[in-house]
Amino acid sequence: MNNYQSLFDTQKEFFYTDTSKTYEWRIEQLTRLEKFLTDNQKVFCEALKTDFNKPPFEQLFEITVPLGAIKYYKENLQKLMTPEQVEIPKGLEETGNKGMIYKEPYGVTLVIGPFNAPVLLLLEPAIAALSAGNPVVLKPANTTPTVARLFAELIPKYFEPEAVTIVTGGREEITELLKLPFDFIFFTGSSAVGKVVMRAAAENLTPIVLELGGQNPTIVDETANLDIAVDRILWGHMAISGQWCIAPGYVYVHESIAEEFIDKLKKSTIKMYGEDPSQSPDFARMISESDTQRVASYIIPEKVVLGGRFNVKDRYVEPTILYPSTWEDPAMQQEIFGPVFPILVYNDLKEIIEIIKRKPKSLSAYFFSKNQDNIDYFLNTVSFGGGCINQTNLHCWIESLPFGGVGNAGIGKYYGKAGFDALSNSKSMLIGNPDLELDVFPPYAGKDIAKNLSVFG
Secondary structure (H helix, E strand, O other), X not given: OOOOHHHHHHHHHXXXXXXXXXXXXXXXXXXXXXXXXXXXXXXXXXXXXXXXXXXXXXXXXXXXXXXXXXXXXHHHHHHHHOOEEEOOOHHHHHOOOEEEEEEEEOOOXXXXXXXXXXXXXXXXXXXXXXXXXXXXXXXXXXXXXXXXXXXXXXXXXXXXXXXXXXXXXXXXXXXXXXXXXXXXXXXXXXXXXXXXXXHHHHHOOOOEEEEOOOOEEEEEOOOXXXXXXXXXXHHHHHHHHHOOOOOEEEEEEEOOOHHHHHHHHHHHXXXXXXXXXXXXXXXXXXXXXXXXXXXXXXXXXXXXXXXXXXXXXXXXXXXXXXOXXXXXXXXXXXXXXXXXXXXXXXXXXXXXXXXXXXXXXXXXXXXXXXXXHHHHHHXXXXXXXXXXXXXXXXXHHOOOOOEEOOHHHEEOEEOXXXXXXXXXXXXXXXXXXXXXXXXXXXXXXXXXXXXXXXXHO
């Protein structure tokens, strides 16, 4: 017997009552989650600091972003739930038929969250799921144990188990959960684990959203405003000590401005984190000693132009700039997920875009330029989940911009309307005229079939 069968059955039986399909139930769950966050903001911020020294701004970010999502759904839920009338063939419409799309919840939804934003990236999918009328099972990351314990303690105080419940633990618990026939699975994490989740979902033909990652490219051409670019790129890469899936993974900088870019990037690093970033209140730690060792192994001493120090026991890797990097370097072989930053040089934009195109598709990509032709070429040529022009990272916290990957970086989009749609089945209906005579049935001999079929044209 599966350890979580009764938990699943409780939510499944509740879903069969159709209660979660109502507007009132959905609003109530959003209100409860809103109170959950506001009541416990301080303790969650403390837990984030305890688990990996997350800075105050990044702590608060994890609370304010889901609160913004709740606000969006509360304000727009009625509209999102309203069946949509769509165009159908003129002949059918003129004879009293209409086409409708109804949004219905899938059912019991499993949300598996990551460690790097353990509050935000667990709750954002849950908010979309609840808004769409789905009961939710939450599985927080076990590598942020303080946050996970808080969820386990607090969720039962704010939610009925048939609406929202929680399972903590690691690989063993996830394996057991994935054996259950969930109606939907939402996973945020690595591509390697994403493949495991997808294989498990395939056993029950369960629809999924996979939010994964990859080595996100950044290009800085010769027209870019470097004073603006370096701060945005550096923050984009170094926040959460480089441990977020949308971080710029590497930078291609035009040869004519490369030395200036490196000089400004070094100054920006010192400005943000000081001469000794280990003492900075704004620089997070790696999630584990093994990850610290992994990221430190990417450091090539002769290419270090800033940083390079690390302490495995303290889970610390100094913000490190590697220049000039090449595709043969260890840091360029996979997603870094840490504060080691390779910088490459180019002289032909089309040449490097051809290289990027042939790499695994990334979750995000960034381009800094004032040349619209270059920007258009980049946007029309390179496939990736989403990104920014002359900015980094902020695209993924805007409810009106669907967020998600493509290819190796993930499947499906969410946030805002896209999130509601992703967690809803679009039930397409032709509402027929009960009095319309339409004889398209056998026997066909002697019937003007073409005339009857003309209503579909």
